[in-house]
Amino acid sequence: xxxxxxxxxGIRFLSEGETMHRIYFDHNATTPLHPEVKSAIIESxxxxxxxxxxxxxxxxxxxxxxxxxxxxAALINADxxxxxxxxxxxxxxxxxxxxxxxxxxxxxxxxxxxxxxxxSAIEHPCILETSMCLKNRGTLVKxxxxxxxGLVKMDDLDQAVSxxxxxxxxxxxxxxxxxxQDVERALEIAHASGAMFHTDxxxxxxxxxLDVKKLNVDFLTISAHKIYGPKGVGALYVKKGxxxxxxxxxxxxxxxxxxxTENTLGIAGLGRAAELRTCEMEAESERLAELNTVLxxxxxxxxxxIHFNSDPACCLHSTLNVSFEGIEGEALxxxxxxxxxxxxxxxxxxxxxxxxxxxxxxxxxxxxxxxxSLRMSMGRSTTRQEVDYVxxxxxxxxxxLRGMSTVYGGEQ
Amino acid sequence: xxxxxxxxxxxxxxxxxxxxxxxxxxFEYDAMGKTGNIKCGDEMIFYLKIDPDTLxxxxxxxxxxxxxxxxxxxxxxxxxxxGMTLDAASNISNVDIIDELGGLPDNKVHCSVLGxxxxxEAINNYYRGHGMFEKVRDTKSRIVxxxxxxxxxxxxxxxxxxxRNYYQLQEMTKVGTSCGKCSEDAKERLAFYQDKHFGIKMGxxxxxxxxxx
Numbered sequence: 175x176x177x178x179x180x181x182x183x184g185i186r187f188l189s190e191g192e193t194m195h196r197i198y199f200d201h202n203a204t205t206p207l208h209p210e211v212k213s214a215i216i217e218s219x220x221x222x223x224x225x226x227x228x229x230x231x232x233x234x235x236x237x238x239x240x241x242x243x244x245x246x247a248a249l250i251n252a253d254x255x256x257x258x259x260x261x262x263x264x265x266x267x268x269x270x271x272x273x274x275x276x277x278x279x280x281x282x283x284x285x286x287x288x289x290x291x292x293x294s295a296i297e298h299p300c301i302l303e304t305s306m307c308l309k310n311r312g313t314l315v316k317x318x319x320x321x322x323x324g325l326v327k328m329d330d331l332d333q334a335v336s337x338x339x340x341x342x343x344x345x346x347x348x349x350x351x352x353x354x355q356d357v358e359r360a361l362e363i364a365h366a367s368g369a370m371f372h373t374d375x376x377x378x379x380x381x382x383x384l385d386v387k388k389l390n391v392d393f394l395t396i397s398a399h400k401i402y403g404p405k406g407v408g409a410l411y412v413k414k415g416x417x418x419x420x421x422x423x424x425x426x427x428x429x430x431x432x433x434x435t436e437n438t439l440g441i442a443g444l445g446r447a448a449e450l451r452t453c454e455m456e457a458e459s460e461r462l463a464e465l466n467t468v469l470x471x472x473x474x475x476x477x478x479x480i481h482f483n484s485d486p487a488c489c490l491h492s493t494l495n496v497s498f499e500g501i502e503g504e505a506l507x508x509x510x511x512x513x514x515x516x517x518x519x520x521x522x523x524x525x526x527x528x529x530x531x532x533x534x535x536x537x538x539x540x541x542x543x544x545x546x547s548l549r550m551s552m553g554r555s556t557t558r559q560e561v562d563y564v565x566x567x568x569x570x571x572x573x574x575l576r577g578m579s580t581v582y583g584g585e586q
Numbered sequence: 587x588x589x590x591x592x593x594x595x596x597x598x599x600x601x602x603x604x605x606x607x608x609x610x611x612x613f614e615y616d617a618m619g620k621t622g623n624i625k626c627g628d629e630m631i632f633y634l635k636i637d638p639d640t641l642x643x644x645x646x647x648x649x650x651x652x653x654x655x656x657x658x659x660x661x662x663x664x665x666x667x668x669g670m671t672l673d674a675a676s677n678i679s680n681v682d683i684i685d686e687l688g689g690l691p692d693n694k695v696h697c698s699v700l701g702x703x704x705x706x707e708a709i710n711n712y713y714r715g716h717g718m719f720e721k722v723r724d725t726k727s728r729i730v731x732x733x734x735x736x737x738x739x740x741x742x743x744x745x746x747x748x749x750r751n752y753y754q755l756q757e758m759t760k761v762g763t764s765c766g767k768c769s770e771d772a773k774e775r776l777a778f779y780q781d782k783h784f785g786i787k788m789g790x791x792x793x794x795x796x797x798x799x
Contacts, residue, residue: 500651501651502628502656505652505654505657509601512601521627521653523694530627541625542627578608578650579649580629580630581629581651582651
């Protein structure tokens, strides 16, 4: 049940035994298991065989994995043997970055100083930190900034990419703002200079229609838990014929691309999740786009002195990032949490570091706005009632926090 | 312990913070103190009503741009200091506040010192305004490392941010990485701030095991 008797003066605590309907607006962080994915995982629990074994139990596990591979491939229009399963999206990203500095015959331990890597400044930390590591080993790393809408500056990218560039890696959709990058153009720039192109598509796969053949991308990263699959499994698309060097060595699994006995359960879950996305994505996108508009307009009408960090013209339909003047994001997040609403913030206090969101800072947002940002990301279970409930409770919380703020002097 | 787990008392003070300054017109104060910086993501102002004869805090208000931990710790502090003399209020340490709250996650201690510092600023401002300069507690920071211009404040900050030993302190502040003659001083300061904020009394900082997360 929703809790309606909310007052600004004090937030009501639940009495014993009363359960709160949790409103999950944090789908970019992770998603709940799709009930059918859950069933698929349960069914595969007894498939214990080692997929590399030749006997019946082994073959059964092998079949499960290969069927999943086909389903994941189908979601992005790849060939099944272009899909490599990994332990996470982060692992897939690490694999690409580490592999590329290797450039074929030379090993990644001897990263050539003459090859450079071009990334955007708003990548996920698993790209940013891996590239810092490569930089320390001698690879020249160039970071391309974004404009105030959070879009990677293509002119700067064009300037930065040279004949020496071995890889360009630009995410497809930013996790914090939902900004959809012009990957086609970025890829064109990379290929024109003979560089390979990777896109971290964990926030895009299953939300936007994707065709790797049409796109002609060399590497693409997928994560299961962002598409209602289980945690601890991801996949990497590697275009046929692309030079590749494994991150995890010592086994023939995944066609020698990733050693280690396969995570049968996780892969079964990812396969089913990918299959479900293929049929659910389109109708859901339309529905979420409408809800996003309701949410956005509602906030705009009810709360003054705010700043939207997601431009609907170029952002994913399910993500809305907004800053509230005079408010620190962690406090806002926790008040919402106590009201049953689960969101994220770009505030430093919520990350455990001193710096607020690097993505918002790159967009040239004033630092205090970055500290006061809230990310709401909706998903397949989100309803209109939930959006209305958020719109009911949010203004009171914002008002309360602004009332005690040292910096807020504006109108309520 | 889950690093994001707050105690019930923290939650209570966060949800219903006490003594907030909602409207400056409603509260005549004798002293005001401000600390923090909005750019760094937190700012705090403390307002005190003081009985001039006894130098006792009769009432107080505060407001903040801060996180749950800053709100809860300042709320609890504002309850503790009512009826206290200015000297007694000055002597409240961060460890006392955290004890009163029933504990705070390590990575949130940094945010909880805000109220404490704003309070000291307000007390100092009162003393200054009433000619009691000898009572002002200097919050200005001494330079420990002259080569790299590292102050006590920066060492305190690093301690709050999780520097557990001299090596980590050097990583974070570069203190003593040039001539190194300040190293004993810096280690002593690190131990001092760890004691002050975390209540760790475990010997020399460079000999301590890292704290469990």
